[in-house]
Amino acid sequence: MELDTKDDEYMYSGHVGCPGCGAAIAMRFTLKALGAKTIVVLPACCWSIIAGPYPQSTLKVPVIHSAFETGGAVASGVRAALDVKGDTETTVVTWAGDGGTFDIGFQALSGAVERNEDFIYVCYDNEAYMNTGVQRSSSTPYGAWTTTTPGQDWKKMRKKNIVEALVAHRIPYAATANIAFPEDLVRKVQKAKALKGSKFIHVYASCPTGWRIPSEMSVKIARMAVQTNIFPLYEVENGNKYTINYKPKEYLVREYFKLQGRFRHLTDRDLDQIQEMVNEDWEVLLRKAAERV
Amino acid sequence: MILQENPFPGVCGRVCPHPCEGVCNRREFDEAIAIHSIERFLAETAGRYDLKPILTRLAAKKQRIAIVGAGPAGLSAAYFLALLGYSCDVFEAMPEPGGVLRWGIPVYRLPLAALRSDIANIEAQNVRILTGQKIGSEFLQDAAGRYDAVFMGCGHSRTVKLGVPGEKTNAIENGLQFLGQLRQGNTIPLLGVSAVIGGGNTAIDVARSVIRCGGKAVILYRRRRRDMPAFEEEVQMGIEEGVELRELVTPLGITTDGAQYTLTLQEMKISGEDSRGRANILPDEGKTRELRVERVFKATGAEPAEDWYNPPDKTKVSLTLSHTILISPESGPALAFGGDLTNETKSVAHAVASGKQAAMALDIFFHGGMEAIVPKLAECRVGQGPSLSMEMYMEGSRRLRNTHVVSYEEINTDHFQFQPRITRPRLLKEERRTSFKEIDLKISTNLAIREAERCFNCGICNQCDNCYMFCPDIAVIREKNNNERHINYDYCKGCGLCVVECPRNAMTLREEDI
Incomplete structure (x- = not known):
């Protein structure tokens, strides 16, 4: 595989991410696509820990640690400060988990993109509050076990469709990406960097620890999420132009679920029901992308 | 790379039935890599641009080795011995080297230029080929003092007797001789129907040659089509060209009225299968048929033309390897037997294997004696079969490779896309029937690269x-x-x-x- 990036690395080895961490892979690809002229805004999330405590840092670019709910607001401020300095080259990136995006940081994010602040907001999605011990978020998928949805109380609500929420803001660019598809991810980050205004990228980042999967399977499972249509790769320009970027192999969703400990309790009936939900979502997306009438 | 392991890429790329493709992991994904097409392409490309291989060679040794028979086994033995530093003389009775490649396999499967190109490369490694030198049994005594070892690769060139009445007269012609005459450049116009008795590659070659000479051909085989030792692809192409195949018949007798022959055929019936899945057959008593034909060829199994070519009985043998038999007499040169004389499967690939194995075994024998051969050869094995690597024998980097043979389950197919195997361009069957032109045509560089890119590269970064x-x-x-x-x-x-x-x-x- 060859990426359309330089060989430069903007991350150091020796960070404290778990073995097989999907979020670490996501960061690595994203920074390779963005280059050195980048400032990362980090609201509370796994990456707050992975990036290391001051004066240490895992990243070779400047990092601002911020409060959980402020990803959108801090990025707006940093952007404004750079503009005052006349620095239009540097890209401001908010790098937040699903908790800091779907739940706690949602109002700041919504406000920032409503103002069409010129920054990229990346949500690396590991589908729960993993850093604090696997509590469910509004990104946790239907059917999943977490420490706050234990045993038979597994999560019975569907995952929030965050990309659609952002698309509703009519921002210039919103897209999904996945660590198992680096070329697609890098292309989308580079495209976002080149656009003015608010850009949102939703990156699927598997979590071996929280999902109860073997560390070596994290990319395989991420790829499976795309192939089963659970996490389609697509992008939306200006809130209305949909493009599906990858034609999946359309494996059955149970192939994806059976690999993960967090779904072990699901029965065949549950899986059939989930298959229907996935099919429904996929049909909706196909219609939006004008691939179905 | 290929030439370090096989001196016959041009030949094997054409006539080898490529069992390698049968175990290619890609087969379970979509279709096997067309390894033989790539091999042939590489041989042709090297020839076209006159590329000379850079081969690993060991320092010159004092021992001299005589090779009897310039067929694929003998020439391979000479080639590998030359790479190992020995000087070799190859004795060949016929006026040109190649053995079955030159005088047996029809030119539509193996054009002369391709064979000569491979042989020229062998000769370029300081192998001396002495043609027109018929060797008698006394040679083994005479060789003492002149040679330190003799490799016997005389092949099977005499057709086995059928035991049918009429065989002693000239009624039944010899298929191998017929192929030989064609390869000497004779044109043999044939009219009417020729019966070909046998089910091996020779029978197919004879029948297809008969068609090209203008005749009709009927193959008479005592078992079923699927039991034929001939390569299935060859059988299929023969039938496309108009060869008729009659299964489960064996000739009982032959009579002639001067113009035509009448064959009496015994019908056979199946009674179970043997361990290899071949039909066991019995005469179906009382059921006979007659067949009127213009000519009869026998193309059944072959045997050595002279009895002394064979390895002697077990008591005198020092070492029996998968493809070679070695003898170290108390006096006189060491003896190695290879090719059809020792191989159960009579193919060019097996002949090359025997030449390579004999070359390595003799080299080890000169340095460390008979006992050292088996353990040393075991270090040079590739895969789970008896295949040996000359590169590994010469301490090449292949030794560093993990010996594990990667299975299909170990391939991460997420990273591969389905892509069909190339289809080799071929002459139309109408063109094939009327000429001896090579059937398989060249493939373009573009196609060859595309095919090579399909390779999984199993186990190799x-x-x-x-x-x-x-x-x-x-x-x-x-x-x-x-x-x-x-x-x-x-x-x-x-x-x-x-x-x-x-x-x-x-x-x-x-x-x-x-």
């Missing part, structure tokens, strides 16, 4: 960099030369992602010994 890309800890190091990858054990957390994401199972993960 080709610097795809998946390991490097997906490492969450940036603990895979690319060397500056870009050819090697290493793990930075100071930072690797052992997650195993690189091993799973390696498309070709070129990496392994094991627990550290503490």
Whole structure:
């Protein structure tokens, strides 16, 4: 595989991410696509820990640690400060988990993109509050076990469709990406960097620890999420132009679920029901992308 | 690379039935790689641009070796012995080297230019081929003093007797001789129907040649089509060209009225199958048929033309290997037997294997005696079969490779796309019927590269960099030369992602010994 990036690395080895961490892979690809002229805004999330405590840092670019709910607001401020300095080259990136995006940081994010602040907001999605011990978020998928949805109380609500929420803001660019598809991810980050205004990228980042999967399977499972249509790769320009970027192999969703400990309790009936939900979502997306009438 | 292991890429790319493709992992994904097409392409490309191989050669040795028979086994033995530093003289009775490749296999399967090109490369390695030198049994005594070893690769050139009445008269012609006459450049116009008795490749070659000479051909085989030792692809092409196949018949007698022959055929019936799945057959008593034909060819099994070609009985044999038999007499040169004389499967690939094995065995014998041969050869094995690598024997880098044979289940097929195998361009069957032109045509460079790119590269790193890309800890190091990858054990957390994401199972993960 060859990426359309330089060989430069903007991350150091020796960070404290778990073995097989999907979020670490996501960061690595994203920074390779963005280059050195980048400032990362980090609201509370796994990456707050992975990036290391001051004066240490895992990243070779400047990092601002911020409060959980402020990803959108801090990025707006940093952007404004750079503009005052006349620095239009540097890209401001908010790098937040699903908790800091779907739940706690949602109002700041919504406000920032409503103002069409010129920054990229990346949500690396590991589908729960993993850093604090696997509590469910509004990104946790239907059917999943977490420490706050234990045993038979597994999560019975569907995952929030965050990309659609952002698309509703009519921002210039919103897209999904996945660590198992680096070329697609890098292309989308580079495209976002080149656009003015608010850009949102939703990156699927598997979590071996929280999902109860073997560390070596994290990319395989991420790829499976795309192939089963659970996490389609697509992008939306200006809130209305949909493009599906990858034609999946359309494996059955149970192939994806059976690999993960967090779904072990699901029965065949549950899986059939989930298959229907996935099919429904996929049909909706196909219609939006004008691939179905 | 190929020439370090096989002196006949042009020949094998054409006439080898490519059993390698039958075990190619890609077969389970979509279709096997067309290895033979690529092999032939490489041989042709090297010939076209006059590329000379850079072969590993060992220092010159004092021993001299005589090779009897310039067929694929003898020439391979001479070639590999030359690479190992020995000077070899090859004695050939016919006016040109090649053995069955020159005088047996029809030109539509193996054009003369392709054969000559491979042989020229063998001669370029300081192999002396003495043609028109018929060797008698006394040679083994005479060789003492002149040669330190003799390799016997005289092949099977005499057709086995059928035991049918009429065989002693000229009624039944010899198929191998017929092929030989054609390859000497004779044109033999044939009219009417020719019966060909047999079910091996020779029978198919004879029948297809008969068609090309203007006749009709009927193959008479005592078992079923699927039991035929002939390569299925050859049978299929023969039938396309108009060869008629009659299964489960065997000739009982032959009579003639001067113009035509009448064959009396015994019908056979099946009674179970043997361990290899071939039909056991019995005469179906009372059921006979007659067949009127213009000519009768026998193309049944062959045997050595002279009895002394055969390896002697077991008591005198010093060592029996998979493809070679070795004898170290108390006086006189050491003897090695190879090719059809020792091989159960009579194919060019097996003949080359016997030449290579004999060359290695003789080299080991000169240095360390008979006992050293088996253990040393075991170090040069490739895969799970008897295949040997000359590169490994010469201490090449292939020794460093993991010996594990990668199975299809170990390939990460997520990283491959379905792509059909190339279809080799061929003459139309109408063109095939009327000429001896080579059937399989050349493939373009473009096609050859596309086919080669389908290869999984099982177990061999080709610097795809998946390991490097997906490492969450940036603990895979690319060397500056870009050819090697290493793990930075100071930072690797052992997650195993690189091993799973390696498309070709070129990496392994094991627990550290503490």
